[in-house]
Amino acid sequence: MGLDELFEQIPGQERLARELQLHLASPKNSYFFIGSHDAGSLDAAKAFAAALLCENDGCGECQICIAVKRGFHPDVSVFERSGAALTVEEAQEITGIAIRSTSGSKYRIIIVPEMELVGRAAPVLLKSVEEPPLSTIFILLASMELPELKTLLSRSVVVRFDSLSQEQIYEQLIKRGYAQEDSVEAVRLSAGRWSRALELASDRELRQVFSLWEQLPSLLTRDMSTIVSLAEKLVAVGSLMEERKKRSQKEELDELDAMYRAQGARVSASRDRLEERHKRELRKIRTTELRAGLLILERHYRNQLMNWNCGEGEAQFCIDAISQIEQSQAALARNCNEFLLLMALLSRLASKSS
Numbered sequence: 001m002g003l004d005e006l007f008e009q010i011p012g013q014e015r016l017a018r019e020l021q022l023h024l025a026s027p028k029n030s031y032f033f034i035g036s037h038d039a040g041s042l043d044a045a046k047a048f049a050a051a052l053l054c055e056n057d058g059c060g061e062c063q064i065c066i067a068v069k070r071g072f073h074p075d076v077s078v079f080e081r082s083g084a085a086l087t088v089e090e091a092q093e094i095t096g097i098a099i100r101s102t103s104g105s106k107y108r109i110i111i112v113p114e115m116e117l118v119g120r121a122a123p124v125l126l127k128s129v130e131e132p133p134l135s136t137i138f139i140l141l142a143s144m145e146l147p148e149l150k151t152l153l154s155r156s157v158v159v160r161f162d163s164l165s166q167e168q169i170y171e172q173l174i175k176r177g178y179a180q181e182d183s184v185e186a187v188r189l190s191a192g193r194w195s196r197a198l199e200l201a202s203d204r205e206l207r208q209v210f211s212l213w214e215q216l217p218s219l220l221t222r223d224m225s226t227i228v229s230l231a232e233k234l235v236a237v238g239s240l241m242e243e244r245k246k247r248s249q250k251e252e253l254d255e256l257d258a259m260y261r262a263q264g265a266r267v268s269a270s271r272d273r274l275e276e277r278h279k280r281e282l283r284k285i286r287t288t289e290l291r292a293g294l295l296i297l298e299r300h301y302r303n304q305l306m307n308w309n310c311g312e313g314e315a316q317f318c319i320d321a322i323s324q325i326e327q328s329q330a331a332l333a334r335n336c337n338e339f340l341l342l343m344a345l346l347s348r349l350a351s352k353s354s
């Protein structure tokens, strides 16, 4: 098994796997993966990291490959920001990790997802990316090439992900044995995000919860009590996702404990790292899920706009709605109160509806 096979879990990226395979023998110090987080760029980054450290170009089965995939490997850090955007302090923390020596691996690998939220931390990171120790490799991820990332991009090998069409996502779900009806709904609610589509296809409750975002435009009225109740329900979606995350984290910890018990090895450092990652994940899960919901809502208005019999007034309404949703997305990066944000957005959308 090589990088090709590791990439099999990430559909539509075969070209990319071949491209990265060529770098395994003498990798550069910085890679920049451009593509939706949910097109599988994080999984791809982990697969690439495993292939760089594994003695067989990423066999997928050895302890190294498994540890990297599960996030336990001491020399591979997936740096998750704690708040809505990466802070200068966090960038300094990354710089600190970059200069640490490895615990015996060929390379120290640092994966930083969602670089589009790098903000003021970019110059600090740039310094680290420009002058890293020879054995340190950065894999930076962003969903798009923003102007503030220009210099970082110019210092990195840029790898662009092919985005999957809705039809391709649907085909992949069917190929994996999911029912037709469930797959159609999963594709719709995933807003073009592969990993979410996969999750939705296998989970009825999740489909039900997220369909509220899709139904929102038809449920909205100018009546304040309706708006409050809808905002509360959407906040509850965040709480539900938080609970689910906690359950899956517990499973992950149990799995780590079992793995180390079987080896009779000491577990502490890996466990600390995992718990630290869990804390970071929990801190940002509500924003992440709210972002996912807003994407579904935005897609609804975009589809309306594309509708051939959409009238002029309606088209203007959709354009305004999309712009309001985009503003809410931007406000999320500033750590604002989610209930107030939703109240403001829903009130505006309702005031424009007839």
Ligand SMILES: [Zn+2]
Residues within 6 Å of the ligand: 054, 055, 056, 057, 058, 059, 060, 061, 062, 063, 064, 065
């Ligand atoms: Zn391996």
